[in-house]
Amino acid sequence: MYAILTPLQTAPFSGPSNPEIDFQNPDLLAPPSTDFGSVGSGKWSLSLSPMRLLSGGWVRYEDELVMPLGDEMAGANIHLEPGAVRELHWHSIAEWVYVLAGETQISAVDQQGRNYFGTAKTGDLWYFPTGVGHHLQATGDGPSEFVLIFKTGLFDAAKTFHITDWLSHIPFGVLQKNFGVQGSDKWSNAPSKQLYIFPGEAMPSDTVAPDSPQGQIPEPFVFPWSEQPYEEFDGGKVKTVDSSTFKAAKDFAAAEVVLEPGAMRELHWHTTADEWSFFIEGNCRFSVFTEVAARTYDMSPGDVGYAPISSGHYIENIGNTTARFLEVTDSAEFEDISLTQWLALTPPEIVKMHFGVDDETVASLSKTKNRVVPG
Template sequence: MKFFQASAICLLTLSGLVDARVTPYWSKQHLLGNPEAAVKAHDPYSPKYRDKYDRKVDSEGEGLDPLPYRNGDGTSVLGPWNRARSRQNPDLVRPPSTDHGTLQNMRWSFADSHIRIEEGGWTRQTTIRELPTSIELAGVNMRLDEGVIRELHWHMQAEWAYVLEGKVRITALDLEGGNAIEELEKGDLWYFPPGHPHSLQGLAPNGTEFLLIFDDGHFSEDSTFLLTDWLAHTPKSVLAENFRIAPEVFETIPKSEKYIFQGSMPGPIEKERPQGSAKNGIKKSKLQFTHKLLAQEPKNTTGGTVRIADSKTTFPISKTVAAAHLTLNPGAMREMHWHPTADEWSFFIKGRARVTIFASEGNARTFDYGPGDVGIVPKNMGHFIENLSDDEEVEVLEIFRADEFLDFSLFDWMASTPRRMVAEHLFQGDKERQEKFLDALEKGVEEVGAKDPIRYVPKDGYTGDDELQEEL
């Protein structure tokens, strides 16, 4: 056994995987059967730890307490310290050595948003007021219990939505007088163009919860146009004239907005649909306000799945919001890329991830995200999403104020550029590394194509030795 351990150490050292300064989670002391000493000597947040490659650290998953130590620099914290927050944001506590500059904050958690509590429901929002970099889009997280209604209303902005849990019934009216009534479940979308009146109602025992996206970062959920608010601020004599009924009928209407309130459970859609002939102006809408995103056939990649919904492909009505639903397998990464036409507004549904944003002029900053967090990446800024966990998926929505989902892949760019040009940019004077990199590009194109949006990453990283990788 000792011979095997010594041989393994020798092999790892010769491969460049273990040295006196860089020892990740598999280490000499782990191999020698002393894991407790290894943890102490190789805690990523300790003075002695060295990692010249800035490997990911899942502090929450590993139960670690991040401290501002990096490769011998930094020191401990003496003052007040929010351990829960530091675990959620380890790359703010100890940024990668490649971070530089004063890039604005690109992260917000719905947990920090004010919750408006109503009868049988609640709502909270992330707008430019909560997150100043959220310029192009605003988000609202809303919950409606069984039978609870988000009252009839409309907005100046378009409304795009993703059902997070439960079941919801929507109603809407189009500009030709056509009505729509539909029931949606987890993973379904809806889109209402600006000014189109609509309502929402929670169904099933637990009602529903959903994410709403509006195509203006300055949007406020508190400033929508509500039916009860309008009627409460209109003379009853005018209401009488408009509806051709005596004014006393309106004596008991609400004196202010209802917004979210408990309603009765609806009947079947066909029984509830207003009965009237097309001749008299009541008809079914020809517009498709909804789309079943999770029922859509995904694009399978080496590291997860991608589903895209935009007006150019699967969701024609969604003219101002495009989106991608991604699942990143344990340890996988959303490849290095950028979006040329719109800011990315990300919503993390499951898992833990880190994102480094490159803003040009030597500026880069790393952020960590978990369930319920919002991330912003301004258009044209390079970035990736790396799953921090080796055991749990990351599920995330990438959302854009655009009619089409568009991105550029760094791998695709490099693979599509003449080999000489790439080599002289990155490895001038180093023929050995030139060939390794160019061969990796060719191998990647041959095996999975130039674009592999979510990339498989071996659990212990790339070693350059497939047999040793399997052993590890």
């Protein structure tokens, strides 16, 4: 038998349990007294997702099958060894990506025959619209790693079409006819099965895309978010991106939030979209309130959180180090409603009638949005 010590109580186990998981999730082991009802699982650790190991890298993912609350967005995590290639492919749903580490070159060709070639570095973004063919390659001195978000609750619904998989199911004569090389042995070395990720040699840094008679894709698919400034707050900082700044990405918006120990992403909700959160550094408490329930989760690096549209939530840094995470919404604009600002701009008498507070308390509420509050 062992005991788990929490701020509220000691919870003894006489039977089997997993102490490592218990210690990582104290707010599930001994939920705050303010939690109630059943929200459904709003947390998933990518450490629990099976990896698909390939020559040159790996991929793992989460979707609503493992995190039922997340029925509008699903995510994946891909790692490429230096020079490795994520093969030419396309999706039936748009792809939005944040680079966690390394440098990745991308190329794409759209339905008008226009092309694009660019490089995304750590902290940058890229985006591919539905159906646009593209490839990825780790081109820096080390590996590259990134998280991908799709606007669907089921990862399989993102329907990835791989060029090697398709061509391996085309009769060789048809393939030669398509490329105008009948009667030769050209294309005979095409793979007989899907590659997905495979080793390669990094292209030179001065590589450019072939000239297209149709021109280049006008809005870049890479956005240098790493170069954008943060908005500073007492206790942390936030920077946002949406279709007004990353013009190619018309159906995703995001915030990157940095919290000092004890600081909190203020109580808020989103009016037009769900929120898919990804935790990069530090340890946080993430609490979600729906119209019928409330649940609190403990988040570590590599964890995914989810808050449905209009659900009130907050994220608090409960560790001793800086915390950093993403908030991604499937919307053209990053917007939220601040609880504090709402109350500050509501007639004071209404606020006092609701909460029994005095004039001084109401007057102290900020009429401007403070997305981070200090500890």
